[in-house]
Amino acid sequence: MLLSLTFPLLALGALLPIAANNAPEVTRDIRVRSPIAFSAASPLVKTTNYLTLGKKDRHNPRAASSILAKNSSLISLFGSAQFDTNVTFGDQTFELLVDTGSSDTWVIHSDFTCVSQTTSALLTQAACASGPAYTKTPEFVQIPDENFNITYGDGEFLTGILGYENLTLAGITVNTTIPIVDFAAWDGDDTSSGLLGLGYPNVTRAYVGTDPHNDSVHAFYDPIFTTMYKQGLVAPMFSLAIERDLSGPAGYLALGGLPPVDFMEEFTSTPIVxxxxxxxxxxxxxxxxxxxxxxxxxxxxxxxxxxxxxxxxxxxxxxxxxxxxxxxxxxxxxxxxxxxxxxxxxxxxxxxxxxxxxxxxxxxxxxxxxxxxxxxxxxxxxxxxxxxxxxxxxxxxxxxxxxxxxxxxxxxxxxxxxxxxxx
Missing domain, CATH: 2.40.70.10 (Acid Proteases)
Structure with missing residues (x-):
């Protein structure tokens, strides 16, 4: 059985399992609404463009007319608790955690400061257990008077600068806004160097000004996937397929279409609210x-x-x-x-x-x-x-x-x- 969840603007489909931060806290009240979709769901078309990657373990678990589509395979972390994929920043390639619950695609900088999540005390860079670090390329252009500031649900927090860089994901290259993290309270896995955020622009965490302690005004921007479909490089959908058999790839991330896996063409849809x-x-x-x-x-x-x-x-x-x-x-x-x-x-x-x-x-x-x-x-x-x-x-x-x-x-x-x- 295959589940397709159809959402406004984007389409959500589901397939069978395959063979010391001061940013304003975001709270939610009880009101929820389901507006009429302002874009038709994209055709659910399988793509053959994908990469095969390996698997890793974490130290600790955390808290789909003609379609342009690309794929990137996923790496399992801590069994299958989280997933990595490769993203290239300029000419430097890093493994990033794949996250549909946030929007910023960030990478750790080579001279970042690591601090304790609980006390903000200075630690060695090794204590954050990050993977290889990014060094600014000649093509990187910093955005003036803005800063990056985010806290995740498990207490990890990061700050840094923002700029424009050429990013490549699953064979698609765009010049897009990215945060470069220079201050981090992070519990890494020794291999992943950041996070690939696939959410909406309104969940990006850029702020006006250069002092994270004074952040109050958002500076929303288009994250990597939004940039791709606005430029017509992919259809406005992506898909995740998770492989239970960990002897091979842990799964696939497909941009603009369905992943290259077998499934029954039976879909169910539900709206994004x-x-x-x-x-x-x-x-x-x-x-x-x-x-x-x-x-x-x-x-x-x-x-x-x-x-x-x-x-x-x-x-x-x-x-x-x-x-x-x-x-x-x-x-x-x-x-x-x-x-x-x-x-x-x-x-x-x-x-x-x-x-x-x-x-x-x-x-x-x-x-x-x-x-x-x-x-x-x-x-x-x-x-x-x-x-x-x-x-x-x-x-x-x-x-x-x-x-x-x-x-x-x-x-x-x-x-x-x-x-x-x-x-």
Missing amino acids: ITRLANTQKYPVEYDFYSINMDAVVLDNVSLPSAANGTAYSYLVDSGTTLNYFPTELADAVAAAYNPPAIHQPDDDGTYYVDCNATAPGLGLTIGGTTFWTNPIDMIQVSGTDDDGNDICVSGIYNEGSDPTTDKFVLGCTFFQECSCCI
């Missing part, structure tokens, strides 16, 4: 994240409502998040259905700890009238080891809370492994 965000200039009239509504959650063949008090929760489709982040009432129900039940420590975060040999419940997510079942393998994930070297396992579902004004519900890699998504 606009979530109203506070403390920003343009919301809620423009798109921000790839957010969708779920019809229901099916737990051991029992359908549970995905909304509380008649108000639907929106879920961010985010390849950069390891787990699915559910509202408390749904997360608790899933945890109780493990045998033995998963355990949530009251003084801990939203993680549920589970016996590595437990039996996972049957979990399905109903989207656009079609239920997508989660493989039990993805419901129990190894997160580390204890002092005796025994595996510590967690549920694939995280308790994010139940306040839509502050809590961000996410369909992360636990979801992506069940389908290939076209956005």
Whole structure:
């Protein structure tokens, strides 16, 4: 079965699993709307343009007429928790994390400063565990009176400068705006050098001025994929296909079409919704994240409502998040259905700890009238080891809370492994 989720401007399709920062905090109130699409969905056409890459491990997991299409294969990190792909900056090629939940494509600079996430104390560059660093090319042109400033959901934060550089992804080259990070609190994997953000322009994190401590006015810009389709180099869609068999590529990122994998041509569609965000200039009239509504959650063949008090929760489709982040009432129900039940420590975060040999419940997510079942393998994930070297396992579902004004519900890699998504 193949899921195609059709979204305004872009199309989201899903395929079968294949053989010390001071930036304004973004919060969300409860209002969500689904406007009429202002662009028809792109044809779901497979492309043969792709690259085959290798795989890596992380230290820790994080939080689709004629079509122009290119592909880049993905590298699995920490099993299949996150994914890398190659991006070339000028004549320098780096491996970047692929993230549909953010928009900035940044790379670490050769003279960056590494600091602690918790205290901002100075650390060695090696402590940030970054991959090879970028050196400015003669073609790089810095943008005056702007700075880059971002904090991610797991507490990592970065600042730096912005400029124009020639970027190449899957054989497509554009001159586009990029942040160059010179100050970082980052938990890297020793190989990836930054992040490939595939979100909308309204989620970019450039600000007017040169002092990150005084950031208040956004300087939104077109990220790499937006630049590509505005220049007519690709159709306005991209797709991710995740490979469960890790003996080969971990999957593919296809620009402007479907990845070169086998699938059943059965699609389901759902609209991207606009979530109203506070403390920003343009919301809620423009798109921000790839957010969708779920019809229901099916737990051991029992359908549970995905909304509380008649108000639907929106879920961010985010390849950069390891787990699915559910509202408390749904997360608790899933945890109780493990045998033995998963355990949530009251003084801990939203993680549920589970016996590595437990039996996972049957979990399905109903989207656009079609239920997508989660493989039990993805419901129990190894997160580390204890002092005796025994595996510590967690549920694939995280308790994010139940306040839509502050809590961000996410369909992360636990979801992506069940389908290939076209956005």
